[in-house]
Amino acid sequence: MPHPGLRGSPGGGATMEAMDEPLLRVGLELTFVVAVGGMVWAAVRRIRTGLIQVPRCGRCGRPTSRAYPNCTRCGGPRDP
Numbered sequence: 001m002p003h004p005g006l007r008g009s010p011g012g013g014a015t016m017e018a019m020d021e022p023l024l025r026v027g028l029e030l031t032f033v034v035a036v037g038g039m040v041w042a043a044v045r046r047i048r049t050g051l052i053q054v055p056r057c058g059r060c061g062r063p064t065s066r067a068y069p070n071c072t073r074c075g076g077p078r079d080p
């Protein structure tokens, strides 16, 4: 995972003594937000790909929409 917030430090010395520098603190906070956001996004992707399955029509077997109780192609009932 890249760390875009730590790239702009002069001299390349990102030590703990420079914590009172406001720019570095903003960069660290930005890195933290990006890391947490990436973790949440990955979890959402995992849930969507793993738990949400495409509903299929019970009559023609083609994938249909969950918004309609019947198949949008043949009008038959969906699989439960």
Ligand SMILES: [Zn+2]
Pocket (backbone or CB within 6 Å): 057, 058, 059, 060, 061, 062, 071, 072, 073, 074, 075, 076
């Ligand atoms: Zn159908």
